[in-house]
Amino acid sequence: MSDQKNPYGPGTTGHVWDENLAEATNPPPKWWMIGLHASWILVLLYTLVYPSWPWFGGAFKGVMGWTSIGEYKQDLAAINEVRGKYENQLPGKSAAAILADSELNEYVQRSAKVLFGENCAACHGSGGAGNPGFPVLADDEWLYGGEIDKITQSITAGRQGMMPARGGASLTEAEVDELARAVAATDPTSSPLFTGKGTCFACHGQDGKGTPAMGAPDLTDRIWRFGNGSFEEVKYTILHGVNDSNDANSRNAEMPSWQQRLSETEIKKLAVYVHQFGGGR
Template identity: 35%
Template structure:
């Protein structure tokens, strides 16, 4: 019987296997490692017996202990719903002013309103409520129909120009193409633009003041600061809903665009409307 080959460089016995002149050293794994590996196998077998582990065609083995992470999650959700119920009941029973004055209820309402906003309002007003062309920014203090709690609640509950709600906000700017000639329209646009910017033609803007007073002041006010009860925007600030510039103003005066907002009470319920009211009011622009 021949002696096992010993590698000259390492002094380690080889296994006797050889490939293209390369021999395999006989370096077995440490016993502690082997026993650890055996223990992990035993642990996995025990785990598969005790817990759901082996996939079947439509389900999995239940496990001896009957543990279920889904059941734990459902239990947590049920507990959360129970704890939320008392807050929802309080919000349903209180006015928005009472909710806003209660720190605990206000915090809960803001959280609920933020969630409802992301699902229902963000498609138009943006995820950060900053709005966009034709959609108001809810973070500033420029309100078409008023920015106090009652006004915001009414707007959310009944919408704007929403035909199926009899209490919806309803006002429309007339098409002044049928009232003013092109020169008067340009004069009025120059005057409005000049309220917050330097008009290209100051003379045109000066002539437009009287046109504005005769035709626009009834809704927007003689100071052009708007009237919230009519939904007439403030034209004396630097916030523009549709677009900026004299050309945009001319288009709006000539053939105005009118936005529509749904009435949310029927879809979301009175409690969620209150939560949305508190959330929108908390954004920083509420009065």
């Protein structure tokens, strides 16, 4: 050890620890110095190109005039150009024609998804899966019909199905129970009251399979509009009806009208979108 006079190269800082431990002043390696200078030059160039240094009346704007809002606007214009190709066709086409055009249909599916989320999902659930008290749209059962024109009409003008308390007939408590049992068993016509004194058939049909023109649902399937189709839920509907203003306990069912709130094109888009869910006819 002692024969190595100066193990520290060109020199030391002069500090010595533990008798012979010193700090050398070797320059950093060349590659490191190149990296250091390259990086500050790059920073300088970057700040010249893009908005950077504080400047009189704002900040230095950069020699290229780049702004984030400008880039956003450019991107938006590019998107609108792609959209425009489809959007321009929509006003001139009926919902049925859009449905038949697979490319246009695909575009509408995507753009209507947001519209549905913003306006409809609160009641009908995302993807039309339904919510308690609000109809499922993603199934084959339609209150008012699943044809594209019927769906358009439902959205445009809104819907408000009406069933009077006790079907509008003067049914006794025992008769209500009998009907509720038959309906809960999805076999409404098993009670003669259905087509007889109860006059239920007038809206729900002779076979109990519903009348879309009146928004009266099929009572023979297992799809329920209110609750789970239990005896109690069905009995409640029969006792108090739906949207019967004479009965304070009547069930509520109101589909708002969208005519004033959405454009005709938006309604078309939604109709096509909803039709797609339920495999409407």
